[in-house]
């Protein structure tokens with residue numbers, strides 16, 4: 001029996017495929033390669049270039065392969081873009097997931113683990129954030145992810161599908177082998193943008209606002225290594241395979257770092273002065289997002305290995321130093 005990884009050529013998807021294959025699992029990857037990279041797909045995975053919105057393509061995979069469970073990363077994930085082009089997010093994230101679930105139901109595949117996000121909470125009422133806290137997204141990306149969770153829930157009630165929604169905080173870092181890492185085009189995330197400075201691709205890093213109510217005025221985030229996220233997907237899938245009920249888990253380290261602190265860690269790791277410039281706030285950024293991941297630790301037995309930010313930034317730096325253009329040469 002195989003695991004189908006949708007979006008397995010993307011950042012978190014490709015790292016999860018590596019972990020699954022290292023754990024001896026049989027893996028099928030489907031990706032439309034609009035934002036993912038074929039070079040990121042593990043050579044031992046069977047690859048289909050397919051879009052989740054394409055019902056015939058989904059049906060073909062479920063007919064060709066013997067799929068035991070699905071891990072679903074295939075979604076658009078840029079907060080800013082979701083505000084300027086919301087219908088793209090409804091189309092790809094919601095319509096796509098709807099087609100996928102129709103195909104799964106038709107083929108009797110009833111277990112799915114998928115990427116949700118801290119953006120489902122919106123501006124948190126308190127930190128660390130618990131899964132039971134209010135979900136009131138402040139951007140369309142978070143709104144579509146919350147709607148995906150609800151779509152799974154209603155589909156589960158009607159058709160017996162079981163799901164695990166994993167609400168990630170800030171994914172970062174790269175595979176310890178150096179084979180794969182973070183590559184987005186355009187890049188919008190803090191750590192890869194900082195590392196473009198010592199890589200000679202950017203003169204300075206912009207700090208989006210230093211007037212937040214935090215100890216140094218810059219935003220606080222919970223940075224979690226992509227390999228730890230990948231492990232959580234395997235644990236969540238095993239939880240469903242063992243009969244676990246549908247569930248939602250936060251995934252973070254439970255420790256927050258400010259933008260300035262992250263830049264300081266990157267200066268230490270790279271030995272580069274990394275000039276920084278304070279700019280206006282970026283629209284829609286909450287001041288603080290820090291997870292309580294107690295539930296994932298207790299129920300799934302998840303135990304992140306890369307809790308230290310310096311280790312995380314070092315792994316990202318190894319990747320970016322050796323792949324300054326990501327997978328594109």
Ligand code: UFG
Nearest residue numbers: 077117118119169188189190193206207208219259282285
């Ligand atoms: N930031 C800067 N300068 C930059 C880029 C980012 O100061 O050049 C700041 C942001 O304002 C934010 C922090 O660095 O305070 C982290 O920003 P990222 O863009 O790296 O990550 P976000 O916290 O905005 O977004 C992440 C995920 C989203 C997810 C969101 C949940 O990338 O997919 O967390 O809120 F939706």
